[in-house]
Amino acid sequence: MNAPLAHAPVDPDIRRWTKVLAAYRTPHRGRSAFELAVTIVPFAALWALSWASVHYGFWPGLLLTIPAAGFLVRLFMIQHDCGHGSFFAHRTSDDWTGRIIGVLTLTPYGYWRRAHATHHATAGNLDERGVGDITTLTVAEYGALSRWGRLGYRLYRHPLVLFGIGPIWVFGVTQRLPLGMMKAGRDPWISTMATNVGIAALVAALVYMVGLVPFLLVHLPIVILAGAAGIWLFYVQHQFEETHWSSGPEWDFRKAALHGSSYYDLPGALNWLTGNIGIHHVHHLSSKVPCYRLPEVLRDFPELREIGRITIAQSLGCVKLALWDEDQRRLVSFREARALA
Secondary structure: OOOOOOOOOOOHHHHHHHHHHHHHOOOOHHHHHHHHHHHHHHHHHHHHHHHHHHHHHHHEEEEEHHHHHHHHHHHHHHHHHHHHOOOOOHHHHHHHHHHHHHHHHHHHHHHHHHHHHHHHHHHEEEHHOOOOOOOOEEHHHHHHHHHHHHHHHHHHHOHHHHHHHHHHHHHOOHHHHOOOOOOOOOOHHHHHHHHHHHHHHHHHHHHHHOOOOHHHHHHHHHHHHHHHHHHHHHHHHHOOOOOOOHHHEEEEEHHHHHOOOOOOOOHHHHHHHHOOOOEEEHHHOOOOOOHHHHHHHHHHHHHHHHEEEHHHHHHHHHHHHHEEEOOOEEEEEEHHHHOOO
């Protein structure tokens, strides 16, 4: 690994954004309640209609699980805002909204909030990888691995593992126990176990009402699709070619936030379903900005649209990027790393 560079002064323009974004941090609580209602009601309706299609043998109706998964992603984004204290900006309201949604998203609110706070505090820091992020090695670190170590990392970074097995592993296994926080006190345990009890109660009630097979036919596709979409979004938000990583005194929170997070330029409907989380560079600069106010920032400051912008087509090429090249300061593929070696 290269020696860290001397600490460079922070671009004053980046300092300016911190002050500018403070004006967008106040949520409108009526709007927040509305956003919650127009997400949870359609999700419940689509779930019920999907079950009705199974009950009456109208199998094409199961296609409704696709938009239902989209609304589940949006529920997770609301839970995400609650974790930042930005949805209602009222601790009790945010926490209980997040906890209840966590039963639907299979995500223990308190445990996830702590891990996600670590992610925000260390994003783009090569010295602080490993909590709340997708494991990313440098070219040098990968080259120093044994043959089996390199094989394991390549398997981990394979798209079928990341976006196929990954959602099942994350939401079905790792979030059922406070992995990584076993010794962090009782709060992660309480959060995880309480969420598990809530999930078990909800599943038992639904199975009692609709039957085991119809429940599995409806709910499993929704959860798997939503989980895959969520992991894909998280991946694209930081795993793009011109992202920013640094170490030691060279790392700066604001620079890492603005240049280490992408602006995923999605069509309007997808932006809405994903809670505008594609405007990720702004979110990392000021996580207290409610999700529904993020488009206001781009409207008022269009220059932010050109920083870290990637389209859907460009994002597909990000899948091959797997290693951070410290010399070129960009993510590269395994093939590129081999050529460099």
